[in-house]
Amino acid sequence: MAISYDEVVAQYEPVLGLEVHVELNTDSKMFCGCSTVFGGDPNTQTCPVCLALPGALPTVNEKAIESTIKIGLALNCSIAPFSRFARKNYFYPDMPKNFQISQYDEPICVNGYVDIEIETDEGAKLFRIEIERVHMEEDTGKSLHVGGTTGRIHGAEYSLLDYNRAGIPLVEIVTKIVSGTGKYAPEVAKAYVAELRDILRSLGVSDVKMEQGSLRCDANVSLRLIGSEKLGTRSETKNVNSLRSVERAVRGEMIRHAELLNKGERVVQETRHFQEDSGLTRSGRSKEQAEDYRYFPEPDLVPIAPDAAWIEDLRASLPERPSIHRKRLQEAWAVPANEMAAMINADVLEIVEATVALGADPAKARSWWLGEISRIANDKDVAIAALAITPTDVAQIVALVTAGELTDKLARQVIEGVIAGEGDPATVIAARGIKVVNDDGALMAAIEKACAAAPQIAQKIRDGHIPAAGALIGAVMKETAGQADAARVRTLLLSHLGQSDS
Amino acid sequence: MIRSNASEMAAKLVAGETTSVALTAAHLDRIRAVDVDVHAFLHVDSEGALAQAAAVDAKRAKGEKLSPLAGVPLALKDVLTQKGIPTTCGSKILAGWRPPYDSSVVANLKRNDIVILGKTNMDEFAMGSSTENSAFGPTHNPWDLTRIPGGSGGGSSAALAAFQAPLAIGTDTGGSIRQPAAVTGTVGVKPTYGGVSRFGLVAFSSSLDQAGPCARTVLDAALLHEAIAGYDPKDSTSINAPVPAVVAAAKSGNVKGMKIGVVKELNGDGYQSGVRTRFEESLELLAGAGAEIVQVSAPNFEYALAAYYLIAPSECSSNLARFDAMRYGLRVGDIDGASAESVMNLTREAGFGREVKRRIILGTYALSSGYYDAYYGSAQKVRTLITQDFNKAFARCDVMVSPTCPTTAFKIGEKSNDPIAMYLNDIATIPVNMAGIGGMSLPAGLAPEDGLPVGFQIMAPAMQDQRMYLVGAALEAALLSKWGAPLLSQAPALAGS
Numbered sequence: 001m002a003i004s005y006d007e008v009v010a011q012y013e014p015v016l017g018l019e020v021h022v023e024l025n026t027d028s029k030m031f032c033g034c035s036t037v038f039g040g041d042p043n044t045q046t047c048p049v050c051l052a053l054p055g056a057l058p059t060v061n062e063k064a065i066e067s068t069i070k071i072g073l074a075l076n077c078s079i080a081p082f083s084r085f086a087r088k089n090y091f092y093p094d095m096p097k098n099f100q101i102s103q104y105d106e107p108i109c110v111n112g113y114v115d116i117e118i119e120t121d122e123g124a125k126l127f128r129i130e131i132e133r134v135h136m137e138e139d140t141g142k143s144l145h146v147g148g149t150t151g152r153i154h155g156a157e158y159s160l161l162d163y164n165r166a167g168i169p170l171v172e173i174v175t176k177i178v179s180g181t182g183k184y185a186p187e188v189a190k191a192y193v194a195e196l197r198d199i200l201r202s203l204g205v206s207d208v209k210m211e212q213g214s215l216r217c218d219a220n221v222s223l224r225l226i227g228s229e230k231l232g233t234r235s236e237t238k239n240v241n242s243l244r245s246v247e248r249a250v251r252g253e254m255i256r257h258a259e260l261l262n263k264g265e266r267v268v269q270e271t272r273h274f275q276e277d278s279g280l281t282r283s284g285r286s287k288e289q290a291e292d293y294r295y296f297p298e299p300d301l302v303p304i305a306p307d308a309a310w311i312e313d314l315r316a317s318l319p320e321r322p323s324i325h326r327k328r329l330q331e332a333w334a335v336p337a338n339e340m341a342a343m344i345n346a347d348v349l350e351i352v353e354a355t356v357a358l359g360a361d362p363a364k365a366r367s368w369w370l371g372e373i374s375r376i377a378n379d380k381d382v383a384i385a386a387l388a389i390t391p392t393d394v395a396q397i398v399a400l401v402t403a404g405e406l407t408d409k410l411a412r413q414v415i416e417g418v419i420a421g422e423g424d425p426a427t428v429i430a431a432r433g434i435k436v437v438n439d440d441g442a443l444m445a446a447i448e449k450a451c452a453a454a455p456q457i458a459q460k461i462r463d464g465h466i467p468a469a470g471a472l473i474g475a476v477m478k479e480t481a482g483q484a485d486a487a488r489v490r491t492l493l494l495s496h497l498g499q500s501d502s
Numbered sequence: 503m504i505r506s507n508a509s510e511m512a513a514k515l516v517a518g519e520t521t522s523v524a525l526t527a528a529h530l531d532r533i534r535a536v537d538v539d540v541h542a543f544l545h546v547d548s549e550g551a552l553a554q555a556a557a558v559d560a561k562r563a564k565g566e567k568l569s570p571l572a573g574v575p576l577a578l579k580d581v582l583t584q585k586g587i588p589t590t591c592g593s594k595i596l597a598g599w600r601p602p603y604d605s606s607v608v609a610n611l612k613r614n615d616i617v618i619l620g621k622t623n624m625d626e627f628a629m630g631s632s633t634e635n636s637a638f639g640p641t642h643n644p645w646d647l648t649r650i651p652g653g654s655g656g657g658s659s660a661a662l663a664a665f666q667a668p669l670a671i672g673t674d675t676g677g678s679i680r681q682p683a684a685v686t687g688t689v690g691v692k693p694t695y696g697g698v699s700r701f702g703l704v705a706f707s708s709s710l711d712q713a714g715p716c717a718r719t720v721l722d723a724a725l726l727h728e729a730i731a732g733y734d735p736k737d738s739t740s741i742n743a744p745v746p747a748v749v750a751a752a753k754s755g756n757v758k759g760m761k762i763g764v765v766k767e768l769n770g771d772g773y774q775s776g777v778r779t780r781f782e783e784s785l786e787l788l789a790g791a792g793a794e795i796v797q798v799s800a801p802n803f804e805y806a807l808a809a810y811y812l813i814a815p816s817e818c819s820s821n822l823a824r825f826d827a828m829r830y831g832l833r834v835g836d837i838d839g840a841s842a843e844s845v846m847n848l849t850r851e852a853g854f855g856r857e858v859k860r861r862i863i864l865g866t867y868a869l870s871s872g873y874y875d876a877y878y879g880s881a882q883k884v885r886t887l888i889t890q891d892f893n894k895a896f897a898r899c900d901v902m903v904s905p906t907c908p909t910t911a912f913k914i915g916e917k918s919n920d921p922i923a924m925y926l927n928d929i930a931t932i933p934v935n936m937a938g939i940g941g942m943s944l945p946a947g948l949a950p951e952d953g954l955p956v957g958f959q960i961m962a963p964a965m966q967d968q969r970m971y972l973v974g975a976a977l978e979a980a981l982l983s984k985w986g987a988p989l990l991s992q993a994p995a996l997a998g999s
Contacts, residue, residue: 048603052824054596055583055605055702059738087820089869093842098823159842161828294869296878299708299817301738 005251008223008258009183015231016178016189016250017220018129020196022171022206023139023213024067029167030138031058031101036169038212042162050167052096057300060085064136064169065108065304066314067205071171072109072134073315074199082305083108085136085298090291093159094141096166102137104295108304109134114199116191117323118184127184129192130176141166171206177231185221185254190247193217194344197243198322210241217246221253223261232257233267237281239274248279256281329353333362346374348384351391358395361402368394372412376419389418396425404441409495410434440492443480447493450475461497469493504528508574508668508722515562515573522555522562522573526617529575533619533666536996541641542651542661544580545588546620551575558615570725570749572615577667579658580621581628582713583702584608587618591704592626592636592654595853596831605702606734607671607713614729619667622657626855627822628678628706630654631927634918635857642914643686645954645993649911652682658716659686664996669726670716675706676810677907677931679714680943684906684957687945687989689723689974690716694964695938696741699734705821707814708739710935718990720944720974724752727967743965751968755975758792762973763899767803768930768959774909776949780956781905784946787980788973796899800891802884806933807925809884812868812877813936819865822858825850860921889937896963901973904930906943906957934961942970944978945989955989 029036032049048056072079086104112131117124142165147157173196181188197208197215207214222234235257237249257267272281320328326349330340333356343349348369355365369384373394377384397414400406406414406429417428428434450472451458460468469490476489494500503511503520514520530548537543558573578584581591583601585608590596604612611618625635633641633656643651644664651660655672659682662670672679674692683690691714698713705711715726731745764785769778789795827833827849828842835848854862868877895902907927917924934941939961946958958977962969982988 048601051829053583053601053603053830054589054591054599054704054824055601056603057701057737059736089820089823091823091826091843091846093826093828093846096824096829098826099820292871294820294866294871294874296816296820296869296874299739300705 003255003259003262005183005255008254011226012223012254012258012261013179013182013226013228014185014250014254015222015224015234016175016181016185017234018175018178018189018192019218019220020173020193021216021218022071022173022200022208023215024064024169024171025204025206025214026061026063026067026169028061028063030061030064030136030169031167034167040164042160043164045164046166050096051163052098058101058298060301060304061169065306067169067203068108068134068136068171069306069311070203070205070314070318071173071200072112073311074203074318074321075109075112075114075131075134075173077109077112077131077134079306079311080106080108080110081308082106082303084303085301086295087298088137089294092140094143094161094163094166096141096163100137100140101298101301103135106303107133107135114192114195115323116188116195118187118191120184125184127181127188127191129178129188132174132176134171134173137170137172139165139168139170186247186251189219189250190243193246194243195323202319202322202325210243213241216241219246219249219253221250221257222267223254223257232261233269235267235270235272235281237272237274238284241274241276245274245276249274249281252279252281333366335362335366339366343370346370346384348374351384354391355394355398358391360395360398364398364401365394368398368411368415372415373419376416387419388421389415393418393425400425404444406434407440407444407492407496409498440488443476443489443492444496446476446479447472447489447496449479451496458497461494461499464499466494466499466501504532504665504668506668507719508571508717509719509725511574511668512571512725522558522617523552525573526551526555526575526619529619529667532664536664537666539642539647539996540644540660540664540666541639542577542622542657542664542666543620544590544592544623544636544638544657547587547618550587551617551619554612554615554617558617561615569614569729571669571729573617574669575617575619575667576611576669576671576726577620577622577658577661578608578611578618578671579655579673579713580624581673581704581706582607582671583704584618584621587621589621589704590638591628592624592638593853593855593858594637594832595825595849598832599830601702603702606699606736607730608702610730610732611671616669616726616729622655622661622670624657625654625678626858627704627818628654628673628675628711629818629857629861631677631681631924632912632914632917633657633682634914635855637855640914643911644996645687645911648913649954650685650914652685652911654678655682655690655716659683659688659690662686662688662716662718663990663993668718669722671713671726671730672716673703673711673713674931674935674941675710675712675814676935677928679716680931680941680957680959681907681927683716683943684945684959685911685955687955687993688716688718689720689942689944690714691723691727691942691967691970692934692940693727693731693967694741694746694940695935696737696739697745697940697965697967698731699737699740701734701736705817707817708821709817710810710814712935718988720942720971720978721749721752723942723974724748724971741965746965746967748968748971751971752975754972755979756792757788757973757976760793760901760969760973761899762788762793762795763798763895763902764795765803765895765902765904766797766799767801768904772908772926772929773905774949774951776951777905777907777909777956779950780946780948781958784958784977784981785903787984788977791976791980793973793976798895798898798902800888800895800902800933802887802891803933805884806888806936807929809881809888810928810932810936811864811925812881813885815861815865816868816878816881817865818858819862819869822854822862825853857921885936888933892933892937892939892961892963900962901969902961903973904959904961905946906930906959910949910952910954910956930959937964939964940967940970942974944974945981946977947981947985947989948992
């Protein structure tokens with residue numbers, strides 16, 4: 001029986017637990033010197049250690065320890081003066097040793113928190129997500145199941161193993177139970193992962209690309225009747241590969257659980273896999289019988305006992321917390337909250353910041369990145385960062401427009417050229433023969449001023465309401481003390497706003 | 503020539519009286535002649551050894567400065583990887599595997615121009631005390647071919663006693679260097695844990711395994727010890743400190759004023775009378791050399807065996823998980839449509855022997871949730887108590903001593919169906935591994951009742967390995983002057999082929 005989300009949260013309180021796996025961006029693997037570069041030919045980045053040849057021994061990547069301590073500090077954790085690796089034993093063909101070196105009862109970072117802010121019906125509200133532990137482990141290899149229809153091991157004709165990923169350093173960040181979020185649970189989960197991603201990026205310890213799997217989230221969800229203390233049975237959803245999916249997965253699981261509970265059925269404790277297309281989860285491995293991993297301290301590695309002075313050095317070198325940094329930018333640029341949110345959502349904040357740092361006006365930099373360039377990225381279905389246009393290019397274009405040497409329309413052509421790989425803005429202008437009519441420079445300045453003074457009218461024209469142009473033409477004539485050619489002004493104005501008379 | 507000691511061979515090489523090629527060829531001839539009876543070797547690398555020997559001779563001819571043992575041949579226990587040379591660990595599961603890399607021990611041997619003759623037989627994955635658990639058939643004790651040569655490193659010690667090699671490498675997890683040395687009348691040393699790199703030593707029990715030197719004299723063992731020991735960044739548990747001055751100690755042999763602690767618990771009931779006789783005699787000789795004999799007690803040693811048989815199997819159950827038919831070694835049942843899981847199961851079923859399976863099952867059980875605290879957890883506590891016993895005792899003495907094993911070599915087959923009786927062989931050697939300290943066994947003579955060799959064990963605090971060599975050299979000298987000739991001269995000649 002279908003049940004609405006509002007009905008779910010009227011009756012039940014969601015309880016979350018989030019486990020985030022982060023691939024560190026160290027040059028070499030966790031326990032050997034092999035390269036961690038993504039996308040190499042299968043099994044070319046392996047050695048006796050990560051292939052688990054008989055006799056090979058692991059040694060710890062110090063950079064990975066440093067990155068993990070930085071993460072712990074950024075998440076307000078205590079750093080254990082003494083921690084250990086442990087072996088997690090289970091058989092799987094893509095795990096060369098048939099045990100994973102992880103941390104068990106003595107993790108390196110414990111008891112932290114992350115504060116996140118989300119918009120609620122009562123305005124912005126702060127939620128504190130408590131962190132239980134941050135620990136280090138190694139990634140497994142990859143299995144490619146060939147044949148069959150599902151790409152899963154069952155029904156496959158054969159499987160191929162690639163051990164390039166085996167031994168890539170992973171950090172697992174585990175929250176304590178997250179309760180008290182009520183109907184905002186999905187947004188809280190998303191905001192938490194987003195905040196974590198921003199923190200990790202600011203630390204420079206990971207590529208944090210969810211789509212490439214360098215940041216993966218497992219969402220544990222359970223429901224309990226409002227007012228009840230007793231926790232419900234949880235499900236653990238894996239494969240949640242984007243921020244939007246985190247939100248959808250939590251919401252979807254809340255509804256699925258509520259439907260089961262309202263029917264008097266029980267929720268099965270199991271792993272579920274998020275389906276990106278449907279937004280639903282499908283059943284995976286049952287966890288009703290807890291798997292026995294036979295953890296024990298890894299005898300091949302000495303315990304980790306980081307020097308207290310080193311920890312303090314790392315603490316002192318932590319960058320500004322992203323949320324604070326964003327607040328500071330918002331004030332400095334005088335940007336409304338929704339525009340700030342738009343930049344964050346579009347993942348252009350850093351790039352805009354870099355453009356502004358090169359001298360561009362914040363509003364202009366923002367509008368190019370968020371507008372024209374984002375649109376091209378969407379059309380091409382690639383990330384903005386993957387386009388062949390840099391903050392330097394955009395800063396130059398903004399400068400040319402400001403100097404009246406480019407109109408907005410011409411600037412768009414230049415951007416298109418730069419993205420097409422034709423070179424930097426000057427090269428594109430020269431090669432394409434983009435004719436900047438210098439005589440029009442003064443007129444353009446007046447037109448832009450008039451548009452800026454009456455943005456609603458400008459928008460109307462942009463939207464195709466040509467008759468509104470009269471008001472702006474008047475303003476330009478007044479500005480230029482009647483010296484301008486009104487017909488030319490009309491042509492330039494309409495062109496500037498992406499319209500024409502024809 | 504082959505009956506000389508390694509240091510004597512080295513001296514002849516330096517003097518130009520022989521060449522490494524001649525020495526190596528003589529040992530290869532000896533192996534060909536007697537190994538049909540002894541079966542100390544699983545693989546003989548004649549070509550590689552002669553090539554290595556020729557290279558050393560060439561270096562010497564050019565006047566290059568060479569290490570003390572350069573050009574002297576050695577037998578390598580088949581649990582250490584040597585690039586391109588089959589490494590089986592005495593197991594069918596690794597049949598056909600040729601490692602693509604050298605273990606650090608082998609790299610050190612090669613760096614010192616020590617010639618590697620081949621790989622020696624052992625109990626499968628070093629699990630055993632008789633070499634009967636080798637998948638490739640047992641090794642026979644050169645003193646009596648119907649008897650065991652000890653284990654797990656029976657091949658290495660038998661090769662020394664049969665004059666197939668003057669030097670050998672063993673590994674010792676619970677006594678696998680010292681017990682074979684004891685029952686073959688040779689010298690074997692387990693260095694301090696972390697003293698010799700474990701990189702390339704196929705793991706049985708990571709926290710206990712340690713490679714070490716085997717030889718026919720204390721000085722030869724010391725020379726080999728220095729060649730293979732030292733810090734190795736490839737082994738996280740390797741100790742970053744200078745190698746103890748073991749050669750100087752072996753040359754000195756001065757024990758005047760040293761306190762030698764006799765462990766009360768490692769003597770008496772359960773020890774063969776001839777073993778006790780030779781042990782008491784050795785103590786008198788050491789006292790005669792100027793050492794002070796004191797009694798020490800280690801009350802927790804009685805739990806060592808039980809704790810060992812939880813820790814070692816636990817670690818081995820995890821260490822041996824990698825033998826899954828995916829990347830190397832044996833693969834069974836890989837027919838059309840067979841799943842990876844089925845191939846893995848069939849391969850492990852066919853590839854591992856009974857003792858290995860027994861220990862994997864034991865260890866898997868001991869680590870299981872609900873049993874971990876009672877078994878693995880308690881065993882670790884015992885380990886701490888044993889270390890404390892050693893620390894307390896070492897506050898009162900410089901070294902501790904005991905018979906190396908309770909009995910002389912038993913008959914092949916005698917204990918193969920009684921694992922507990924077999925495990926009891928290691929009762930005196932296991933505490934050393936549990937505490938990570940050093941232990942040596944050297945010949946103390948023959949038991950009067952059966953005419954078989956008896957071993958004398960010396961234990962020293964961590965990174966004080968030189969103390970074992972001081973005491974060992976003193977006892978060896980005293981015994982030699984009493985016997986008039988090395989003990990091995992009393993061993994029966996091997997008929998050979």
